[in-house]
Amino acid sequence: MTLYDPSSDKAPGLLARAARAAGSRQDLTQGGGGNVSVKFDTELMLVKASGVRLKDVSPRSGYALVNYGNIRRRIAAGIGGEGEFSDFIRAQALPMKGVKAARPSVETGFHALLNTVVVHTHSVYANILNMSAEGRALGLELFPGAEFIPYRAPGPQLCSAISERAAARGPQVFFLANHGLVVSHSGVDGALELNEKVNETIRRRLNLPAYPASRPSAGINESNAAALARRGKTFFLENVLSPDQALYCGPEALEGRGEMEAVNEVLGALFYILDGIKAAGFTPRFLTAAEAAYFDTMESGRYGRQNQQ
């Protein structure tokens, strides 16, 4: 196979456009959350690189090239053990001309299974449904064709759950419990429109307020500090809503030490979601102790914060 040259193909531009649209809004992605992919040729796919923020993806950097045909065949044959599958995905990265090699996103597995363009965000609107006991019923009413995936840890477990409902063609919408939203479509515009339609429908139905952008701060910013004080730090540490909370909002981060830009974005999103759940008269649904503990053991390993998404 000849070496892929991103500068003479349109896929990198399409990927960067999808990434910027999803990554430049804090109500859709916070910190290193979310990922996008574009399939082209018969079996090739560009997918956001692990550890890169969506808004930093450009036509020349921030993504990996993989053979999604190999990944589909592997998933069909059985995902196997967690570490094994992650190593397999990592080994699928192909060299590109003039673009630095990068590790494919931890979510590359489910991207491989879906239609041409996949946009995965941590939309605060979708997450009001995903992180509440009553949200699924409202989601089914608003989006009868959507798929609702019970909580699974990001990576192989989530990929396995999505594989049972995935279609290689046609638009699809997935609500991922305690995690986020995935849309797939045949084109970038279609995917972004579908994504926006889902968000707008929820915003209207729940009459949600405008999303307040997180203010940069050397420590916890003022609005997050106030919300944290209101709810209590201990409560917040003991009740985990999402993988992002587990990874970004540990005891040190709540003391103002860590990647504070990401921490403030994630905290802002969590408080917006909790407020939205309360205003709707819903009940928050937190991760179980075992689900939350998964991230303690993974933090320094494969699914470390630096590898996230």
Ligand SMILES: [Zn+2]
């Ligand atoms: Zn995610």
